[in-house]
Amino acid sequence: MDPGDAxxxxxxxxxxxxxxxxxxxxxxxxxxxxxxxxxxxxxxxCLLTVPVLWAVVGYSLAQVPADADLLGGLDxxxxxxxxxxxxxxxxxxxxxxxxxxxxxITPALISGAVADRMRFAAWAVFAPVWTLLVFVPVFKWVYGxxxxxxxxxxxxxxxxxxxxxxxxxxxxxxxxxxRKGWPSEGHPPHSMPLVMxxxxxxxxxxxxxxAGSALAADGTAVQxxxxxxxxxxxxxLAWAIVExxxxxxxxxxxxxxxxxxxxxxxxxxxxxxxxxxxxxxxxAAGVVCCYAVGLKTRLGYDDALDVVGVHFxxxxxxxxxxxLFSDPAFFGTDNKEGLLLGGGPSLLxxxxxxxxxxxxxxxVVTAAIMLALKATIGVRVPPEVEEAGLDLAEHAETAYHxxxxxxxxxxxxxxxxxxxxxxxAV
Amino acid sequence: MKLITAIIKPxxxxxxxxxxxxxxxxxxTVTEVxxxxxxxxxxxxxxxxxxxxxxxxxxxxxVVAEVFDAERIAEVITSAAKTGKIGDGKVWITDVDRxxxxxxxxxxxxxxx
Numbered sequence: 001m002d003p004g005d006a007x008x009x010x011x012x013x014x015x016x017x018x019x020x021x022x023x024x025x026x027x028x029x030x031x032x033x034x035x036x037x038x039x040x041x042x043x044x045x046c047l048l049t050v051p052v053l054w055a056v057v058g059y060s061l062a063q064v065p066a067d068a069d070l071l072g073g074l075d076x077x078x079x080x081x082x083x084x085x086x087x088x089x090x091x092x093x094x095x096x097x098x099x100x101x102x103x104x105i106t107p108a109l110i111s112g113a114v115a116d117r118m119r120f121a122a123w124a125v126f127a128p129v130w131t132l133l134v135f136v137p138v139f140k141w142v143y144g145x146x147x148x149x150x151x152x153x154x155x156x157x158x159x160x161x162x163x164x165x166x167x168x169x170x171x172x173x174x175x176x177x178x179r180k181g182w183p184s185e186g187h188p189p190h191s192m193p194l195v196m197x198x199x200x201x202x203x204x205x206x207x208x209x210x211a212g213s214a215l216a217a218d219g220t221a222v223q224x225x226x227x228x229x230x231x232x233x234x235x236x237l238a239w240a241i242v243e244x245x246x247x248x249x250x251x252x253x254x255x256x257x258x259x260x261x262x263x264x265x266x267x268x269x270x271x272x273x274x275x276x277x278x279x280x281x282x283x284a285a286g287v288v289c290c291y292a293v294g295l296k297t298r299l300g301y302d303d304a305l306d307v308v309g310v311h312f313x314x315x316x317x318x319x320x321x322x323x324l325f326s327d328p329a330f331f332g333t334d335n336k337e338g339l340l341l342g343g344g345p346s347l348l349x350x351x352x353x354x355x356x357x358x359x360x361x362x363x364v365v366t367a368a369i370m371l372a373l374k375a376t377i378g379v380r381v382p383p384e385v386e387e388a389g390l391d392l393a394e395h396a397e398t399a400y401h402x403x404x405x406x407x408x409x410x411x412x413x414x415x416x417x418x419x420x421x422x423x424x425a426v
Numbered sequence: 427m428k429l430i431t432a433i434i435k436p437x438x439x440x441x442x443x444x445x446x447x448x449x450x451x452x453x454x455t456v457t458e459v460x461x462x463x464x465x466x467x468x469x470x471x472x473x474x475x476x477x478x479x480x481x482x483x484x485x486x487x488x489v490v491a492e493v494f495d496a497e498r499i500a501e502v503i504t505s506a507a508k509t510g511k512i513g514d515g516k517v518w519i520t521d522v523d524r525x526x527x528x529x530x531x532x533x534x535x536x537x538x539x
Contacts, residue, residue: 188470188477243474253472292474306473 001089004217009094012212015205020047020108022201026260027112029194030253030305032187033372035116036194036399042111046104049128052136054078054100061098062136066144071137098212106135106161112305113169115387116179116187120394122379126369130168134365138164138358151336151347152354153326156213158268158319159354159411166312167359168366169303175370176379178302180386187304192252199256203232210270220331224270228263231282235262238286254290261289261310265318268381269325272335277325285317317371319355338378427522427534428496432487433461434507439485445506446489451499452539455488465513484515490525492535504515 024043027037050058060076074095076082084090107127114123141147142160154160179187189195210228214221239258240250265285266278273281293309296302305308326338326347336350337343373379380386385393392398434442439456446454460481467480491499500517508514527537 003525183475186475186477188472243471247471247474247476249471251471290474297475 001091001094002216003214006091006094009212011096011217013094013098013101014099014304016105016144016212017047017205018060019101019202019209020044020105022198022205023105023108023112024198025194025254026198026202027115027305029191029196029198030112030114030189032389033143033190033399034391036190036391037397038390038394039111039115041120041395042118042127043108044242045124046111046127046131047110047178049124050104050107050131051129052099053131054096054103054202058131058136059096059099061132062103062139063095063143067149068140069146069149071140071145077167077267077325087371091275092139095215100216102157102161102209102372103135103139105130106157106165107131107313109162109165109307110169110172110206113173113302113303113307114176116390117380118172118176118382119377119379120390121283121377122373125373125377126172126373129369130366133369134168134362135164135313141357143210144356147350147354147357150350150353151352153272153322153347154268154319154354155271155322156210156313158264158322159358161263161314161321162267162311163355164358164362166308166310166315167362169307170301170312171366172361172370173301173303175367175374176302177301179304182304183297189253195256196252196393199259202270203263206232206267208269214271215286223330227266227270227273227278230278231266232259232262232287234279234282234287235259235265238283239290242287242290249254257306257310258290261314264311264314265289265321268315268319269322272322272327272331272381273325273338274330277321277327281318281325283313284321288317289314300393316355319351320348378425427525427538428458428491429520429522430489430491430495430496430499430503431520432486432500432503432507432517433459433484434503435513436485437512438507438514442487442503444500446499449499449502450490451489451502452467453489457486457488459484459486461474463513463516463517482513490495490522492538496505504520 020043024040027043031039055078057074057077060074062074064072064076079096082093082096083280084093086092107130111123139160142152142154206228207225209219211225236255236258239254239261243254244250259303262282262285265281267269288312292313293306295309322338324340326335326343327341328335328337336347339345339348352422370379381393383388432442444455460483462480462482465482467482469479470477470479477514487503496519500519503517525534525537
């Protein structure tokens, strides 16, 4: 194991881990104040369940053996044989933990769509089950499986992660139904500073997500890093300009959404495109996603925080863009050339096929999981809980304690059930 | 006794407070409130969706005074809170039957001076 590679991939794994709390803040700020803790917990729940699942069977089914067409086996289940004493000096273990961070954030992406109304018990089951039944097989297909073998490219998870989670989010909200009062009542963000902080953490972490996916401290990692920098900026800029022209203002939420859309869109091509391609991909993603988030009100699906409009659409734009901009002169001759670099349409076709297969499989299986949950434990909170907020009903917590709120006395000290004002100590 | 209630622009609170002290008023109660009048609200835009905020933040000031003093105090508040622009707020005076200072049991005028 090259020490330089190990150092960079270890650092990248930590960066990707940090993205899930970042995503939680990004979503949590957009949510209403009575549901923000539920949103954070949905994300952190992925950090609690998926690592264990990944070590038990997830990694083995998703990766081992590398050339399995549809699904891996159980050779590395329970991390069997994965030690630092082997020939690779522990690099296999490092790849396992690095990819485990991706497995954590993928189901977390879906939480933004189901905000404000999904039973936490249902989410608690959904997140690990979805990881096993949808994320793991699609990941295998794209990396070493039949889609990868055909020649489709996905550097860091445009298809396997963003298109996959984005279309799953659509299936979830179709089973779950609309929130009370949507869209007439409106659900504006409760804390834009949290959204901007989450956006910054996501961008920071995404350098590990994309550049770490080189699995080495090499030129490809450098190129992916640069592309991640440029595409996010270009997409944020594009979204801001569209909003300024269309609505009259540059908004924080627009800039943040554009940045995330750009990060999503550059993910599949981060290690396959060079030069100004990242800027073109970012600009395209910023404009397309800015309009795509309006589709939900027109088509009537309540994707609360625009997981479909940003992750599904952004991932699709970026993945198809690989078919246009892929540059094998830099990244190995076994890659096909993009259409705009004179490579013909065959790579574009493979990209479309890979995304098509992912969309169909993910949508159908996700809908089946949600329908099964709906028929058994139920997926929606009662209307009165939706009205009063999920934080209190589902987690027995309140996010913001301030003036005008009820006075809180430790239950052990309270002589009655009603809140009382304590006399200040002399 | 009279209760003078004023709904004012939040940034005018310090001016009103200073003017009332100047006028010899011993105490006041301040509450953050929301409401609407002719000023209407404002709009916010999130991901292209417009939201109208029609209840704007205001501050409510309450002062209890003797009957003869109520008009003067209302006048002090009015001049201190005035900007001349829409949304300056309202002042009104209502009757109060009885005021008790809790610590001493003093009543009415004695309770507020």
